[in-house]
Every structure is written in structure tokens, then in C-alpha cells.
Amino acid sequence: MEQNEVTVQVPMNIALVKYWGKRDEQLILPLNDSISLTVDKLTAETTVRMIEGVGKNTVEINGKNVELSSNKRYQTVFDEALRLQRKRKELSDSNGNSTSISHYFQVISTTNFPVAAGLASSAAGFAAIALGIQRLLNLDDSQANRLARIGSGSACRSMFGGLVHWKKGEKEDGSDCVAVKTCDSNWPDLYCIILVFNDGRKKVGSSEGMRRTRETSTLLQHRIESIVPQRIDEIKKAYSSRNFENLAKVIMADSNQFHAVCLDTSPPIRYLNDASWHLIELVEKFNEEQGIRAAYTFDAGPNACVIVQKKDAKQFIDAVLKTIDIPEDDLKLAGEELSETFRPSEEAPIVKCSKLVISPMGGGPQE
Secondary structure, three states, X not given: OOOOEEEEEEEEEEEEEOOOOEEEOOOOEEOOOEEEEEEEEEEEEEEEEEEEOOXXXXXXXXXXXXXXXXXXXXXXXXXXHHHHHHHHHHHHOOOOOOOOOOEEEEEEEEEOOOOOOOOOHXXXXXHHHHHHHHHHHOOOHHHHHHHHHHHOHHHHHHHOOOOEEEOOOOOOOOOOOOEEEOOOOOOOOEEEEEEEOOOOOOOOOHHHHHHHHHHHOOHHHHHHHHHHHHHHHHHHHHHXXXXXXXXXXXXXXXXXXXXXXXXXXXXXXXOOOHHHHHHHHHHHHHHHHHOOOEEEEOOOOOOXXXXXXXXXXXXXXXXXXXXXXXXXXXXXXXXXXXXXOOOOOOOOOOEEOOEEEEEEXXXXXXX
């Protein structure tokens, strides 16, 4: 008998080489490969129930019901899950007389990060739903990967720990568009410091932004053909050899080119704000002092993700505190994570940060 309820905890992920643009909007097949690590403390804790009978699918996120008629990706995932279930039952019934039994889904999810603020928040949510359904229906990894991807493209990158490579594939049906773990061992000393400068919704959502860029940017095709494949290889080599300097150089270069592609769009898309640029300059100055010890990256939003090795985390946060106002509670949590003490600068801050999170990377989903 199939299990009817499961709870999973899935982290969001940060792309080190970004994907931007789709070759198929419905199946969410990307124009280029991407590679990522999970941010282990920013999670969607999700309970998925599969209930026998005729009923209405429901999704609740942070205590609020999601209107599924205007968020059709959820229904797409549920329909695909039931299709896979029916197909398996048909194959297992040697007489071909399997009886179709109706089911519906209930999803209850709690997240601890801003939604739609450029932090790949939907990825964790849909990955959690896909992983939950995988557990309930005993799906294989490629089937679960597809469920996550058709919910929110980059969700398939949150299905595993370690360095994860999402391959764009070539087939029209998307069967070769999969995310795979690239390295047997995770890099446990890598930490992510996230600074939230704006936790509101973006003016231009990712889907709309990708569509505009694909239609109008001349830089995008050059990036897809000539830049991304080389950077994927460079990231893999730097990660496996634990070469932080090389890793950081590629991460920052790719973030910068991604935002250049957005500006090359017509009309141009500007995701970074003044606080983002202040952080970029801060990281560059920090790296000038004792070599490259921090790497910034920005997804489609103004909020920064800075990747450091644990040994450099305290010194970087101290540098941040000289000009950026960080909430005291967040500083306390950062101190507990690193067994350190942080004190705000006595100088007036230039930039205000509404949230700081420090987290290990690459741990992947938990149950």
C-alpha cells in the first residue's frame, strides 16, 4: 500500500553559473546549462499528502492558501504525478485491466526566506513537492527531477546535495534535461552569506525577464555558445580541487555577465540597486587586501549571496559591518554559527540590510 503522507525539508539553491532563457516555456527547458549549490539554512519544510478519492488539490504556503487557478504550475506538477502513477499501474497489471482510482494532493509548506525577491525561492518549494511525491510514489530520480523542473525550472537543482549540474539537454520532450550531482564529496568549508536589501517582489519577474532577453539580446547567444560551457567546466575543476580563488573568479564573472545580458535586453532590465553595487565594491576591496577570499553572486534581484570559506567568514562580516547596517538578531545568529562575536560599527552606516543569513552550502534535502 502506498504511503499517503510525507514531510521533507529542501533548501533553496544558488546558481554559480546562471541559466537565463527557455527553449520550451511549457516544459521549462533552459537555453543553457547551469550549476549550483544549496543554501542549507534557507528551506521549504513541506508536507505532501496524497488522498484517495475525488477532491480538490490545495497548496498552503506560510499559512496562506495559494490560488491554484492563477498559479497553474502546481496543477501541472500534480497532473504529471498522477500520470506517472497511472502509467506504472498499467505496466504492473499483466491483464491490462487496472482500475483507475482518483487521488488529489494537499501541500502544506513553511519557508524561512523572502518569496519572489530574487532568491530562487520557488525552487525550494517545488523541489520539496517533487521530492515528497517521489517518496509517496517511489519514483526514480529522473521522474522526480522532471516534476521539480516543470514546477519551477531551477527546482531540479535543489533535489541533491553537493555541486549540481543542470543539463539543458537537446531532446524536444526534455527527457535528457536533468540535474545531476557532479562530485561525490561536498566542500564542507564553503559558506554562503546572504544580504537581503529588498525583500519585495521584483518589478520584472524571472519568466518575463527571460522571455524579453531571449527575444531582444544579442549578447545572450554568445553567452550560451561560447561562455557557459567553459565556465561549467571551470567550476567543476575548481570545486573538485578545492581551489577557492579560481572558483570565486568564475562565480563573480558569471554574475556580472548575467546582469549584463539583462541590461542588453530591450527594454533593459535592472535587477541590481545601489546597495547591490555597494556590496560589489566592498567585496572587490576585501579581495584586494589579502587575495581573493570572497565571491559575490546575484540572481534576478538586488540581494547578494557572498560565498566564502568558513575561515574567512568572520573577517568578511567585520568588513561588511563598517558600512552596512545589519539587524542585531541576525548578527547574534551569525556569531553562534561561527562561534564568534560581532559588533556593529560606531560609524553611521551607508547601506541598510534587512536580513543577513549565514549558512553552510551543499547539504541538500533532509527528511
